[in-house]
Amino acid sequence: MFYHIKELAYQAKPERPDPIMARRLQELIGGQFGEMSVMNQYLFQAWGTRGHAKYRDLLLDTGTEEIGHIELLSTMVARLLDDAPVTELDTAAATNPALAAIIGGMDPQHAIVSGLSATPKDSNGVPWSGGYIIAGGNLLADMRSNLHAESQGRLQAVRIYEQTDDRGIKDMLSYLIARDTMHQNQWLAAIYELEQQEGVVVPNTFPKELEKRDVSYLFLNHSMGDESSKGRWASGQSMDGMGTFQYVKDVPPFGPAPKLKPAPPAVHTTPPNVM
Template sequence: MFYHIKELQYQAKPERPDPLFAKQLQEVLGGQFGEISVALQYLFQGWSVRGNGKYKDLLMDTGTEELAHIEMLATMIARLLEGAPVGDLEVAAKDPIIGAILGGMNPQHAIVSGLGALPADSVGNRWTADYIIASGNLLADFRANLNAESQGRLQAVRLYEATTDRGVKDMLAWLIARDTMHQNQWIAAIKELEEKENVVVPSTFPRELEKREVSHVLFNFSRGEESATGRWASGPSMDGEGDFQYVQKPLPLAKKPVLKPAPPYIHDTLPSVIKGDMLPPNIC
């Protein structure tokens, strides 16, 4: 169960409105690695942890914090949109600044949300749960989380570079620091689980059931052998279960597949027609 207080976790106040930056900032609110994604990803993972304890609590702590970040960004975007102009763009274009604003802002910020934040990314794609990950396997999911915080901090840094507004920079500097922590915490949790289990997820599948002869092999499918010089191509494998091998010219291990004709009630192209699709003997 959740409680809300109206104070923000950290201030979200731009020096001045900037509808163009409002559009860009949507990326870290409603994009693939925006705050909606991390909030719901951590909460769904937390709700699915089977057992209570530090991992579940960590997920719930962090997921709940991310809700506060959605709030901060929604507030910042609403303020960046304050007083955003609407108007005839061709007319406005005579004033390059107004023209740039009208031409460059997200039209839905005026037409749809009435100068509020949208649950969408910087090009207007609505947020979708396609973005989130919760598998029930904590090591797998903490890797997803580390990725999300890496992509998220990268995007926040790029946005930091794209504005001169000190209020916006101030808030981003705070969110970037939180992403620093979140990367640190998932790394710590991953390290612990990797030590308890194995680096390969899931660690519970008996290794003798997989085709071990290809468990540590790099196949050179892209001509050129630059990849042969990497750590992944020789030496002991990271899972301690073998040695990396490099196969310069990978060959297929199976024959051309031949599929049987479909039954007549499927009305695929008839075998008798496909037969015309046979090779003349002298070409085979």
């Protein structure tokens, strides 16, 4: 069950309208690593968590917080679209080069589709997709996906921060960037805790004897150079503590050349006697 309160999670007051920045902020709402993605990702992970109350609560707390972040960004977008030039655009642009630049950078869907409000889309108008979210039912795998999502999301927020001199936008983004700092740290903490309990390889329930263990810790060099041999992954104890990394410079084939039998005549492929 969710409750809504009228107050925002933080303030969202730009110094002046800016349709171009409104379009850019759409990426933080409906982009692949936007707030809609992390909100749905955390909530669906939580709803599917079985028997781990503290991790379920962690996910629900954070997913619910992200709902407020979408509201915050949507409010900012709406305010940035205040007084946007949505009528007589061609005439105005022809007489005012500055206005022409604004019109050219504006998301036309803000004027045509949404009535000067935010949309569940990215900065190019591509609709948000449920395919962006990861909720696989394995807590360690999911927490790693969460860290990745927050890392990319914070990166994008920082880039947009650098693209504006509006103190109101910067103030709001500063808040969101700080929350992304916390979220990266909390997912790292959860990952560390789960790794201490389960090990680092996902899943940890698959029997090791069913794995081709002779290749489990080989780094295979598939390039003409050997710079990759200098990394931590090329020698020494493996990260799961159950093997030793080995660097293989000249990678041998591990299987024979494929030989496929002819397809049945009804499929109409190339006859076997044609070379």
